[in-house]
Amino acid sequence: MESDRLGVGLIFVSAVGFGTLGIFGKLGANAGLSNATMLVFRFVIATAVAWAYLLTTGSLRPLRGRNLLVGLGLGALGYATMSGLYFLGLEFMSAGLVAIILYTYPAFVVLLSVAFLDERVTWKTILALGLALGGVALITGANPANADPVGVGILLFAALVYASYITVSRATLADVESSTLTAHVMPAAGVSLAVLGTMQGTLSVPSGITEWSIIVGLGLVATALPIFTFFAGLSRIQASRASIVSTVEPVFTVALGALLLDEVVTLTTVVGGAIVLSGVILLQRG
Template sequence: MDDETVGIALVLTSAIGFGTLGIFGVLAADEGLSIPTVLALRFSLAAVAVWAVLWYRGRFRLLRGRLLAVAFALGAVGYATQSGLYFLGLEFMTAGMVAIVLYTYPAFVVCLVALTNPDRVTKIVLFALGLSIGGVALITGVDPAGADPRGIVVVLGAALAYSLYIVVSQRALTSVDAETLTAFVLPAAAISFVVFGIGTNTLALPGSVTGWGVVLAIALVATVVPVLTFFAGLSRVGASRASIISTAEPGVTVALGALVLHEPVTGVTVLGGTLVITGVVLIHLEGA
């Protein structure tokens, strides 16, 4: 296969990996694992794996000073908030619905960028924003099978947190490569959940083989593999195309939710999700 085809395959692999997160999150809850436990283990194990890969490749680099502080804040505050709200959303809605609503985050990114660069907000971008918002509104108003208003608010909060994470990390990436930044974001997020878990007395190791299997799957299949394959694919197809290919992620979650968890998938869910993803694609194309 040529380099471009390999890049597309890698980014699709990443989207599939990230698309499994909601499914494993539901399975973790079924095993009685608390959110702090799941996410503390997820980020700890993922950090060890990513650091090992970077060391093996000879690309490991220690961050210091301001850059280290930014990476710590991105993980302990930004990524931790997004992940915590995402998993909390799974308690109110289906995994597929959570994935669709989370994918409004590019719209939030555009809104944040518009605050400092209003000239970048074109008619196409505004149309795309309307599609994304309309898709969520359609699902919320018409589809009671998977859309709990509380869950919508929680996951929109996750999307906002993720958009802030992206905007801040883009500035940090002018001084450090994305893989190295991720290697420091992951343990910072882990520390956040360890502290929260201890403070709320909700931290406990899995008590079964199944529980450990789900946690390992979240750390490796839904975190390490998609992170590394995305970066590998990104270098081959470019940021804009990689972002567009990644929009397969919520579709993967919806499909797996129906197949594995027997979650309902209605016509409204499909239509609303299509509107959201179309809006995201338009935003990425306009920014290309």
């Protein structure tokens, strides 16, 4: 039970960290940083932190064989692909609608977990999933009338990719330490995104204190911390539960947007956040 609560807590911390990604992204865009630059250098910073931690603690255990291929694949194919599809989806629809379609991924995780991880799904899991999806819809203010069929297809595929990433990660963590897996996933994602950014001609090196401050924040707060804690939490609880707890991420993104960027928060948004949190509390008591 103690390990279970710690797992939920770690996933919660991870969601808070990932919730800062949109804030740093907006600050970076305002500072003139391209998406490619922010995506690549966030992983450069995070990778440096991960490997420094493993070296200083004497826990460096480089992956080999199948686990090495899986770890690199999770970063280069899983995380990087999902990130690329997310930004591509933004070209077709509003950020709110993109968010609600992407956040269907917990439903995919539940299905994949039952099929491949032999996880048992209870009525509380299904209810919590419904609350989480409904709450996210209210938070993002998504309007289905503005849904572009191509964009919907792209985002549903992104959700499936991310769900597969979580499911494979959960299976891999049965044999690999969470910190070790983190240290292999991040550089693989960074290299994949660097190749894509170079091909597009949008990758550049940050300059000045402001740009580097944003990049460091992205690397530490929005990448290294949440990925470390996500894998650590995922190794302790079911993948289906972890994905549902992660839906608190947009709650913190909206809250931080209001505090730091003076973004408007409506009553509907507050209600949506409360519904998401109620789903997480239901899981914790389950």
